[in-house]
Amino acid sequence: MKCREIRQFIYTYPELSDSDKLLLEDHVVDCESCRALLTGMRQSRVWIERAASFSPEPVHAAKLTGNIIRSITEQRAHYPQSRSWQDNPVFRLVMATCSFVLIVVFAAQQRVPDTPYKPAGGRSVVLLNTSTMLRELREQTSRKDESDSWYVCATQEYCNLAIVQKIKTRNLQ
Amino acid sequence: MLVEAHQNLVYAVAVRFVRNAADAEDITQDVFIRLWRNLSSYREEQGKLSTWLYKITTNCCLDFERSVGRRARRQWTDLDHAQMLSVVTGPDRELEARELHQAVLEAAGALPAKQRLVFILRDMEGLNPDEVALALDMSKAQVKSNLFHAREKVGVMLTHFFKQTKSRLK
Numbered sequence: 335m336k337c338r339e340i341r342q343f344i345y346t347y348p349e350l351s352d353s354d355k356l357l358l359e360d361h362v363v364d365c366e367s368c369r370a371l372l373t374g375m376r377q378s379r380v381w382i383e384r385a386a387s388f389s390p391e392p393v394h395a396a397k398l399t400g401n402i403i404r405s406i407t408e409q410r411a412h413y414p415q416s417r418s419w420q421d422n423p424v425f426r427l428v429m430a431t432c433s434f435v436l437i438v439v440f441a442a443q444q445r446v447p448d449t450p451y452k453p454a455g456g457r458s459v460v461l462l463n464t465s466t467m468l469r470e471l472r473e474q475t476s477r478k479d480e481s482d483s484w485y486v487c488a489t490q491e492y493c494n495l496a497i498v499q500k501i502k503t504r505n506l507q
Numbered sequence: 508m509l510v511e512a513h514q515n516l517v518y519a520v521a522v523r524f525v526r527n528a529a530d531a532e533d534i535t536q537d538v539f540i541r542l543w544r545n546l547s548s549y550r551e552e553q554g555k556l557s558t559w560l561y562k563i564t565t566n567c568c569l570d571f572e573r574s575v576g577r578r579a580r581r582q583w584t585d586l587d588h589a590q591m592l593s594v595v596t597g598p599d600r601e602l603e604a605r606e607l608h609q610a611v612l613e614a615a616g617a618l619p620a621k622q623r624l625v626f627i628l629r630d631m632e633g634l635n636p637d638e639v640a641l642a643l644d645m646s647k648a649q650v651k652s653n654l655f656h657a658r659e660k661v662g663v664m665l666t667h668f669f670k671q672t673k674s675r676l677k
Contacts, residue, residue, distance in 0.1 A: 342655050345654070345655045345658040345659050345662070346651050346654055346655050346658075349636055349651055349654065374662060374666060375658070375662055377666075378658070378661065378662040378665050378666070381607050381610070381611065381665055381669075382607075382611055382630050382631070382661070382665075384603065384604055384607050385604065385607035385608040385610070385611040385612075385631070386608075386611075386630065386631040386632075386633065387604055388604040388605055388607070388608040389515070389519060390518065390519050390522045390523065390531075390608075391515050391518065391519070392514070392515070392518050392528070392531075392532060392535070393528065395514065395515070398514060398518070398532055398535060398536075399510055399511055399514060401532075401536055402510050402514065402535070402536050402539045402540075403510060405536055405539070405540055406539065406540060406543045409540055409543065409544070410543075
């Protein structure tokens with residue numbers, strides 16, 4: 335291995351794998367400059383470890399604790415703590431955008447004419463625009479003499495076909 | 508209580524980063540306010556509470572570093588050694604640790620913010636590389652690379668510092 339690569343090994347010695355440590359140790363046996371660097375790094379580590387044993391603490395710890403508690407109490411009065419992901423502003427923005435898009439699609443759909451549609455291998459149907467569909471559903475629900483509810487009508491094929499037939503008849507007139 | 512149990516941990520990282528007691532106290536206060544605001548979003552799967560606290564602390568430290576350009580930075584000389592308490596025993600050893608602590612912080616102070624944080628968390632706070640990566644949103648390779656550069660620079664500065672001290676004592 336080259337000295338340049340070994341240099342990185344020297345400074346990250348504590349994080350090295352056992353095999354990399356062996357490579358490093360083999361190299362420094364024959365390389366005087368890397369050996370000197372390793373010795374220097376070990377000395378630095380001793381200094382740093384000793385420095386790290388010195389633990390800085392706030393002079394007035396109790397006063398700091400009091401200030402923190404007071405700040406949190408003040409914050410609590412102004413801002414209620416966020417409760418969950420539902421309060422996330424990004425989530426709220428996404429939900430608002432989705433709602434707006436759905437309203438626009440629904441409104442636009444009212445202007446689209448009824449479209450015949452035949453899925454592959456399926457029966458031919460007519461896609462009603464939302465305006466027609468809503469009107470027909472309102473008519474269905476207002477008819478007292480019919481037993482089917484608007485929900486049954488919207489979900490049952492025979493009922494849809496009856497609506498389509500009615501529209502076709504009306505358009506021919 | 509959460510604040511009492513963890514304020515020294517937060518303060519230690521902050522004071523090692525900013526090297527100023529008053530700024531470190533401000534950062535400590537900010538950390539606990541952020542912690543309180545986001546406590547409900549903490550999940551155990553995200554790691555230990557202390558790791559999460561380190562993450563908030565490092566973010567506050569970086570925010571502080573960014574804001575430094577907008578206002579005059581307090582002189583770090585007010586980090587009076589008498590304000591610090593030592594865990595080492597014996598007066599001589601304590602004095603030595605204090606001097607070393609000051610020298611190491613001075614050397615680390617010249618590092619870029621992210622390198623400094625990696626160095627503080629790994630070499631001074633003793634976090635393992637995975638915890639450092641989690642706290643700083645870095646890959647393990649980035650942690651290793653930052654450690655390499657940080658230790659290299661700190662090592663050079665410490666050697667220089669001790670050579671100077673030796674020649675002064677002669």
